[in-house]
Amino acid sequence: MSYAMPGGDGFVDVTDILVEASIDMDPETMILTENFTLYDSMSALEIGDPRMDSGIALDEEQRPDFQPLAPLLPEELCYILDRLLACEMEWHSGFTLAQTVFTSLHVHQLDELDPDTMPPMQHDPSRPIELVTIVLRAAVTGFLKSCDLAWRELSKGRVQDTEDWQSEKTGVSLLEGLPVGTVLARLEDARVWIVGHTHQSMPWRDHLLDRILLRAHLIELFRLHPIEDGSRFQTVLSTTTAILQAIHNRPPIPSPNSSSPAVLAFDPYITRRLSSIMPLRVLELPPLETTWAALASLLRGLSEVGTLVGTPSLMTWKVVGDLRSTFPLDGQRIPFLRSLTQSCFFDGHRVLGKMTLDWLVDRFFLESIGVPYHILASAVKTRWPSSSSPPFRDIEQKIIRTLIPHIKSAWYNPPRRRRFLSRSLLEWHAMYDAAVTLVGSVNTDDVADSALVLAIPRAVLLWQLSIVREVVLSGFAMELYVPHERPFAYWYASQVMKEQLSVLEQLESVIPNDVVAREEIAFDRSFLAALEAMCFGMFVITLPEMSCSGYRLSLNFLRRYKWAFRPEYKIYSTPLVVAPDLDRFLSACADTLEDESISPSTLFSRAKARFLDLGNSQPGYGGLWHIDRQKFVRDLADVAGQLALVSPATLEDLPAFQPSNLEWDFTIYRWFPISSAFVGVLYMYQYFCQACTDEKSVYTKYYM
Amino acid sequence: MDAITYKAYSGEHELPHIISLVQSELSEPYVIYTYRYFLHQWPHLSFLAYPSPDAELPVGVIVCKQASHRDRFQRGYIAMLSVSKAYRKRGIARALVRHSVDVMKAHGVQEVYLETEHDNAPALALYTSLGFIPEKRLHRFYLNGKDAFRLVLPMTAGGEETISEKPSVGWDSAEDGKTVWGNGVPLVRLRRRIAELRACPMITVWPADEDVDESGR
Numbered sequence: 001m002s003y004a005m006p007g008g009d010g011f012v013d014v015t016d017i018l019v020e021a022s023i024d025m026d027p028e029t030m031i032l033t034e035n036f037t038l039y040d041s042m043s044a045l046e047i048g049d050p051r052m053d054s055g056i057a058l059d060e061e062q063r064p065d066f067q068p069l070a071p072l073l074p075e076e077l078c079y080i081l082d083r084l085l086a087c088e089m090e091w092h093s094g095f096t097l098a099q100t101v102f103t104s105l106h107v108h109q110l111d112e113l114d115p116d117t118m119p120p121m122q123h124d125p126s127r128p129i130e131l132v133t134i135v136l137r138a139a140v141t142g143f144l145k146s147c148d149l150a151w152r153e154l155s156k157g158r159v160q161d162t163e164d165w166q167s168e169k170t171g172v173s174l175l176e177g178l179p180v181g182t183v184l185a186r187l188e189d190a191r192v193w194i195v196g197h198t199h200q201s202m203p204w205r206d207h208l209l210d211r212i213l214l215r216a217h218l219i220e221l222f223r224l225h226p227i228e229d230g231s232r233f234q235t236v237l238s239t240t241t242a243i244l245q246a247i248h249n250r251p252p253i254p255s256p257n258s259s260s261p262a263v264l265a266f267d268p269y270i271t272r273r274l275s276s277i278m279p280l281r282v283l284e285l286p287p288l289e290t291t292w293a294a295l296a297s298l299l300r301g302l303s304e305v306g307t308l309v310g311t312p313s314l315m316t317w318k319v320v321g322d323l324r325s326t327f328p329l330d331g332q333r334i335p336f337l338r339s340l341t342q343s344c345f346f347d348g349h350r351v352l353g354k355m356t357l358d359w360l361v362d363r364f365f366l367e368s369i370g371v372p373y374h375i376l377a378s379a380v381k382t383r384w385p386s387s388s389s390p391p392f393r394d395i396e397q398k399i400i401r402t403l404i405p406h407i408k409s410a411w412y413n414p415p416r417r418r419r420f421l422s423r424s425l426l427e428w429h430a431m432y433d434a435a436v437t438l439v440g441s442v443n444t445d446d447v448a449d450s451a452l453v454l455a456i457p458r459a460v461l462l463w464q465l466s467i468v469r470e471v472v473l474s475g476f477a478m479e480l481y482v483p484h485e486r487p488f489a490y491w492y493a494s495q496v497m498k499e500q501l502s503v504l505e506q507l508e509s510v511i512p513n514d515v516v517a518r519e520e521i522a523f524d525r526s527f528l529a530a531l532e533a534m535c536f537g538m539f540v541i542t543l544p545e546m547s548c549s550g551y552r553l554s555l556n557f558l559r560r561y562k563w564a565f566r567p568e569y570k571i572y573s574t575p576l577v578v579a580p581d582l583d584r585f586l587s588a589c590a591d592t593l594e595d596e597s598i599s600p601s602t603l604f605s606r607a608k609a610r611f612l613d614l615g616n617s618q619p620g621y622g623g624l625w626h627i628d629r630q631k632f633v634r635d636l637a638d639v640a641g642q643l644a645l646v647s648p649a650t651l652e653d654l655p656a657f658q659p660s661n662l663e664w665d666f667t668i669y670r671w672f673p674i675s676s677a678f679v680g681v682l683y684m685y686q687y688f689c690q691a692c693t694d695e696k697s698v699y700t701k702y703y704m
Numbered sequence: 705m706d707a708i709t710y711k712a713y714s715g716e717h718e719l720p721h722i723i724s725l726v727q728s729e730l731s732e733p734y735v736i737y738t739y740r741y742f743l744h745q746w747p748h749l750s751f752l753a754y755p756s757p758d759a760e761l762p763v764g765v766i767v768c769k770q771a772s773h774r775d776r777f778q779r780g781y782i783a784m785l786s787v788s789k790a791y792r793k794r795g796i797a798r799a800l801v802r803h804s805v806d807v808m809k810a811h812g813v814q815e816v817y818l819e820t821e822h823d824n825a826p827a828l829a830l831y832t833s834l835g836f837i838p839e840k841r842l843h844r845f846y847l848n849g850k851d852a853f854r855l856v857l858p859m860t861a862g863g864e865e866t867i868s869e870k871p872s873v874g875w876d877s878a879e880d881g882k883t884v885w886g887n888g889v890p891l892v893r894l895r896r897r898i899a900e901l902r903a904c905p906m907i908t909v910w911p912a913d914e915d916v917d918e919s920g921r
Contacts, residue, residue: 032745038769041741042737095849163844280847413844478841479822481837482838546898550903556837558858559815586898587902651891654891655893
């Protein structure tokens with residue numbers, strides 16, 4: 001195997017210098033610079049090793065010289081445009097620009113496509129050069145500008161660089177300085193040139209036209225702000241969706257042969273010629289169907305953003321955020337959408353583009369317990385014992401500071417979100433402590449007064465407990481728990497939900513009858529009761545998994561629930577409500593095993609019935625997402641039903657039950673295992689659905 | 705069949721064998737300085753497994769480091785662990801981890817951690833059977849876009865348990881660490897097991913940990 005040396009062969013051999021410099025060193029000694037890190041050692045490379053040397057050019061990776069102005073047939077151009085879109089969608093999915101967008105060689109030689117500077121060329125009527133100089137040039141320009149506009153949103157810091165997405169441009173331009181208007185004008189020129197032809201004079205004319213229109217609309221979508229340009233955004237989104245549907249309805253483009261200039265217009269090995277720290281693996285682009293599906297998902301996601309920004313309800317944002325982070329829809333969790341959603345919720349100045357920060361405080365109480373904040377504040381003020389004002393501002397600031405990142409966190413990647421939520425619990429506790437301290441200073445004369453004033457800390461506590469529940473249950477979705485941790489996690493989640501139900505009960509008397517919050521709370525009470533029964537059932541049937549030593553159990557427990565053992569909690573006088581407690585858990589284990597009335601299968605049956613009852617629930621703050629929430633609840637009813645069938649009916653049967661026989665695959669139900677007996681049925685069902693979908697129109701698959 | 709022999713790393717002459725063992729598992733190889741970074745600074749934490757006392761070629765290796773974590777406590781890290789395919793399922797990986805962790809513990813380490821791909825079932829089975837827990841999931845941690853788990857084995861100075869200790873009653877432990885809880889084990893043994901756990905001295909103090917905000921990578 002021979003390697004070509006990029007930059008020529010004018011290198012000087014410096015081995016002698018290194019040998020001389022190391023002459024005083026003993027064998028096996030190693031001199032490390034101060035603060036030499038693992039990263040430093042890993043950043044070194046062995047020149048000439050193709051797996052480490054990003055600049056080496058291998059013979060088998062050599063490509064014919066690229067001819068940017070090679071004339072193209074219309075169908076070849078369509079192929080290129082589809083590949084560009086595939087590259088763009090792969091970049092959106094988290095791969096690097098070098099592996100995707102920059103594999104287009106026209107990107108690197110775009111200037112040569114300028115019709116004003118091109119050399120004279122022989123005319124081929126089937127391959128008019130304008131297809132390259134006008135149409136392809138406009139399309140590549142638009143492609144790069146789309147990436148540039150997306151890059152700007154992604155780089156706002158709301159999603160993680162090198163984790164959610166890859167910002168590295170390896171020194172290649174995304175046409176940052178070129179105005180969008182110029183790009184759209186080029187695409188318009190291309191459109192005009194195409195429509196100047198008939199189907200006879202240009203085969204695949206309409207295919208080409210659709211693709212140019214699609215690109216122009218995509219640029220508009222990336223440029224428009226869902227709030228500031230609301231109606232235009234919706235119009236462009238509808239048109240883009242219709243264009244995508246039209247492309248799909250047309251006959252497929254034939255694949256060019258391997259020597260076609262369309263195929264040679266992409267170099268998957270381009271990373272070796274770009275400025276990158278280490279070699280990147282060659283990325284195989286997915287089938288075109290996958291690209292269309294990814295784009296359709298992006299459009300559906302933008303549609304959801306457009307709807308969400310027109311829904312000024314804190315609780316609806318919470319409902320949608322919880323739904324989407326727990327059960328993400330295919331392709332709708334791409335980093336661009338997650339960043340844009342966060343940007344729309346809070347732009348650093350206003351909420352949803354127009355609301356002041358105080359709006360958050362008002363909605364927090366109104367939507368959590370149905371009581372306007374000014375009524376709660378007034379109740380405190382009139383009973384305040386001192387001449388000084390109650391410290392409302394402190395609590396308001398805490399609510400604002402905590403709520404904004406909390407809502408946004410639903411659009412972080414799931415592991416980040418879980419870590420964020422764990423960390424945020426201290427701030428929620430600080431808020432709860434401030435609220436408890438505030439109402440503790442109030443003189444309340446009667447029960448009604450007391451309930452209204454106490455509603456302030458209880459509203460905070462409801463949110464705090466729901467976050468604890470989310471932290472615990474999302475640990476299952478992320479497959480974090482080893483078997484001996486599962487009983488505690490399910491038991492603890494059930495205890496948290498019991499406390500939530502108790503707080504909701506205490507709030508009952510202050511919630512007005514005719515408010516949306518009452519609908520929402522009614523939903524919550526049924527949902528929590530069902531989920532609590534389910535988690536308690538899981539606690540019981542996983543008890544046989546407590547197979548580690550007490551030492552290991554307690555060490556791992558303290559590590560897992562370290563968020564609750566932070567020393568900062570000690571500065572607050574209010575204790576953490578439902579703190580994780582291993583002693584209480586072991587007592588609960590002992591009590592449970594002595595309680596012969598407990599029937600795990602009955603617990604699951606009860607949970608199923610309660611979940612099914614929610615089928616008739618009012619939408620509450622679910623709003624347009626009520627249907628999605630109902631589906632989520634129906635899925636939980638399904639899994640509860642399955643577990644009821646396979647779980648022991650009595651405690652006497654428990655030791656014979658093997659939790660390890662359950663399918664601990666959380667990709668299906670996120671928080672719960674599935675009965676192995678149902679896995680085969682489920683896969684058969686999925687196979688059947690897939691077969692049916694394949695038979696149906698693509699429209700059904702991607703646009704419904 | 706000879707018993708597997710475990711020896712601490714003894715010098716640069718073993719490096720080619722270590723590279724050979726580890727490299728076969730990696731799609732993106734480590735540069736030689738990465739090996740040297742570990743082996744020259746923490747040679748006592750790296751062990752090799754030989755198929756017999758006088759064998760020259762190792763069939764398994766573990767490479768580790770130990771350092772102060774934010775000036776608060778000592779933390780161990782398992783950087784590489786590899787066993788030749790022909791010698792797997794003989795408990796070699798498990799023994800290698802135990803050797804390194806025991807030395808780390810003797811040097812005051814309070815936790816050991818490592819990262820592995822989220823779908824590396826054999827590695828996860830091994831480490832969780834030794835008491836490690838997947839503390840964090842790391843989104844798209846690897847260049848191939850896969851998630852990773854950060855696995856942690858919390859320990860305390862002077863803790864009484866050696867890793868993978870199992871309770872005395874109620875459970876039989878398979879080699880892969882799976883609990884074997886067969887038919888016919890009466891409820892009373894489950895109750896006794898819980899009573900045994902309640903009687904165990906529990907660790908009640910955990911040092912303040914602020915690393916939740918680290919990059920996670």
